[in-house]
Amino acid sequence: MILPKSNRLTPEQVAAVTEIVESFGCRIQPIVGAVRTIYAIVGDERDELMINRLEGLPYIERIDRIQSPFKLMDIRSDLATHQIAIGGVTLGRDLLVIAGQCTIDPKNPGYFYETAQAVKEAGAHVLRGGVWKPRTNPYAFQGDDKSIEILMEASRRTGLPVNTEVMDEDQLKLALDAGVPMLQVGARNALNYSLLRQIGGAVAGRKTVVLLKRSLHMGTLNEFISAAEYIATFGNPNVILCPRGTAPALDGYRNHPDESIVPLLKERTWAPVVVDPSHSVGKAAYVPACALAAVAYGADGLCIEAHVQPSKGIGDDPKQAITPKVLAETIRLARELWALRRPSV
Numbered sequence: 001m002i003l004p005k006s007n008r009l010t011p012e013q014v015a016a017v018t019e020i021v022e023s024f025g026c027r028i029q030p031i032v033g034a035v036r037t038i039y040a041i042v043g044d045e046r047d048e049l050m051i052n053r054l055e056g057l058p059y060i061e062r063i064d065r066i067q068s069p070f071k072l073m074d075i076r077s078d079l080a081t082h083q084i085a086i087g088g089v090t091l092g093r094d095l096l097v098i099a100g101q102c103t104i105d106p107k108n109p110g111y112f113y114e115t116a117q118a119v120k121e122a123g124a125h126v127l128r129g130g131v132w133k134p135r136t137n138p139y140a141f142q143g144d145d146k147s148i149e150i151l152m153e154a155s156r157r158t159g160l161p162v163n164t165e166v167m168d169e170d171q172l173k174l175a176l177d178a179g180v181p182m183l184q185v186g187a188r189n190a191l192n193y194s195l196l197r198q199i200g201g202a203v204a205g206r207k208t209v210v211l212l213k214r215s216l217h218m219g220t221l222n223e224f225i226s227a228a229e230y231i232a233t234f235g236n237p238n239v240i241l242c243p244r245g246t247a248p249a250l251d252g253y254r255n256h257p258d259e260s261i262v263p264l265l266k267e268r269t270w271a272p273v274v275v276d277p278s279h280s281v282g283k284a285a286y287v288p289a290c291a292l293a294a295v296a297y298g299a300d301g302l303c304i305e306a307h308v309q310p311s312k313g314i315g316d317d318p319k320q321a322i323t324p325k326v327l328a329e330t331i332r333l334a335r336e337l338w339a340l341r342r343p344s345v
């Protein structure tokens with residue numbers, strides 16, 4: 001829908017607008033109001049270049065899109081009935097819990113094996129463990145290729161599928177070759193379109209699931225869903241959206257917790273939403289409340305950092321990992337809330 005700055009376009013302006021939309025296979029239909037005339041674009045109005053050319057005209061106020069920019073991730077797309085399953089849970093049917101350490105310590109793998117067993121007993125379906133870490137401080141521990149073996153060994157010992165973040169093509173290859181069933185795109189890379197394309201291409205034709213974090217700096221919800229579309233467009237639509245707090249932080253929390261966007265996402269996309277309360281709040285003491293808030297808002301799952309001995313952990317674990325005991329209680333309450341919230345109840 002084209003909204004001009006003036007009450008109506010002059011014949012010359014109509015001719016210029018018509019020339020643009022016709023070159024993209026569309027036409028315009030004026031909708032004449034008592035005061036103002038607006039112009040519907042009839043045809044596929046999704047072409048970004050057409051919109052940019054129209055928005056570049058000095059007499060156009062704005063273009064309101066009627067069609068969704070997402071061909072695959074839109075709630076009305078053919079994929080709307082697509083189901084994603086991992087760890088014995090079909091998203092939407094049961095609450096999915098991903099839990100485990102922020103970071104695997106390759107010097108002390110025993111902690112990770114213990115954490116893996118403990119999160120399984122607490123009720124988690126997927127084990128998380130950071131092999132490679134995006135660290136703000138270049139001198140902080142960056143992860144270690146060797147940790148992929150520890151991750152897969154923990155998976156074998158517990159029978160849990162695993163999740164780990166990949167940040168470049170080499171890590172992507174190592175993770176897929178090792179058999180990691182769930183890849184994580186971290187908050188810092190959710191706007192890295194070249195990585196999103198590489199991941200999309202690499203997981204096409206596989207059952208791999210991608211957990212896509214919301215970038216710290218993602219503005220609109222469409223920007224988040226578009227990042228998922230980047231991956232899905234290569235042929236594997238197993239993409240889960242993961243709000244994890246945005247910047248600037250809410251004073252006292254690590255980020256600005258954003259679990260409240262769940263219902264808004266669900267109005268636009270069929271993609272499951274798994275909230276990460278750990279990075280949202282950044283302190284173990286606040287994690288359970290944030291997790292429950294996420295479930296109340298309609299989240300399909302939770303991704304929680306947990307450690308058998310947080311104080312012995314590395315990466316984020318000393319600050320924000322919860323203990324297996326707290327995890328078990330959080331999962332128990334989250335499930336109760338999930339059951340209450342279901343529309344059939």
Ligand code: PEP
Nearest residue numbers: 102186187188213244279
């Ligand atoms: C993580 O999951 O440990 C992590 C680094 O997450 P994010 O990308 O959301 O900061």
Ligand code: MN
Nearest residue numbers: 102305315316
């Ligand atoms: Mn972390």
